[in-house]
Amino acid sequence: MKTIEQLLESKNIRVTAMRLLIYKFLAKKEVAVTLSDIENAFEKADRTTLYRTVKTFEEKAIVHQIDDGTGITKYALCEKGCNCEIETDLHLHFHCNNCNETICLTDHKIPQIKVPDGFVSENVNLVVKGICDKCSV
Template sequence: MKVQVEQKLVDKKINPTAMRLLVLDLLLQQNSAISLSDIEKNLEPADRTTIYRTLKTFEEKGLTHTIDDGTGTPKYALCPEECDDHEHHDLHVHFYCNSCKETFCLPNSKIPDVMLPNGFAPSEMNLIVKGTCDKCKN
C-alpha cells in the first residue's frame, strides 16, 4: 500500500515526504470529503500548518480539490486522475448531507453548462446539492 501511495505522489511530481504520504493515505481511506481539522485530529500530533501546506501542494498539482459546501469550513477530496497542475477536471456535483454533515463528490453527476451574459468570464464553478445521503436515508 505504501508503495502505491508514494507512486501517486511521484506521478503528480510531488516529493513524497513523510507528511505527504500520511495525508494522502488518509485521503485515500475516506468515503467523503474531509476538513483540515478532521485531518489534523487523525494525524495528531502533526502540525496544522504543515498539513495545510501539504493540501495546498496537492491542490496545485491536481491531486485534490477544495469543496465549499456552505458550512464555512473547506473540505478536501481527491481529484480524478486526469487533473494536473495545469487544469482541474473535477466539475462535478457535490452533495452535503444535512443528517450526517458529510460532503460527497458525485463524479458521475456533471455540472450543467451555464450560459452567462457577454463579458462574464467564469474562473470556477461549484454546485452543492443538500439533502439526505443514502446511508442516512436508510
C-alpha cells in the same frame, strides 16, 4: 497501477512519510474532509504541516477544495473521473444536512450553464444540499 510514491514523484512532490500518511488517509475516506478532520487523525502532526501538505496536493491537482457552504473548507482526493486540471470537468458535490458530510458525485457532471451576454464563465461551483443515501432510509 501506480504506487502513491510514483504518483507523487510524477507530480514533482517529494515523498515523505507524512505525505504518504495524509494521502492514504484521504484515500481511505469516502467523503470530503476538513483540515480538522485530518488533524484529529494525526494527533502528533502539526496543523501547519497538514495545511501545507494539503495545499501542495491541491496545487498539483491531487486533491480539490470544496466549498460546501458550511463555511469550512473541505478537501477530497481527485480520483478516477475527476480531472481537476481541466476547467470544464466539474462534478457536483452533495452536502447532507443531517450527517453534515459532503461527498463528491464524481460521475455527475454539471450541466452547461448559460450566462448573460458579456459574461464569461470559467468555473462553476455547484453544491446540492439535502439528505444523503445513508441518512434518508
